[in-house]
Amino acid sequence: MHRWPDAQGQARAEINDLFAWKPVLVDGQLMNFAWKMQDRYRFSFWDSLIVAAAKHGSCSYLLTEDLQSNQDLDGLLIINPFLTAPEAIHTR
Secondary structure (H helix, E strand, O other), X not given: OOOHHHHHHHHHHHHHHHHHHOOOOOOHHXXXXXXXXXXXXXXXXXXXXXXHHHHHOXXXXXXXXXXXXXXXXXXXXXXXXXXXXXXHOOOO
């Protein structure tokens, strides 16, 4: 079992490591964009929020099994990782 100061330092280190992923802040602007995605594509709210965050983060690809694979959402390509091998994904 870890003592609190050790656990606190480890938790902070883990969180700092996650910042390398450049998480997108969910704010009012992103929420409004997610609602536009929801209205336009008829996605669930949560899928719309994921798509909006990916687009806001300038992602080229979104790996998910929950949306239609190979769908291009204005420059964001949906890829089902269970149907598409990594070597089949071409970089843009």
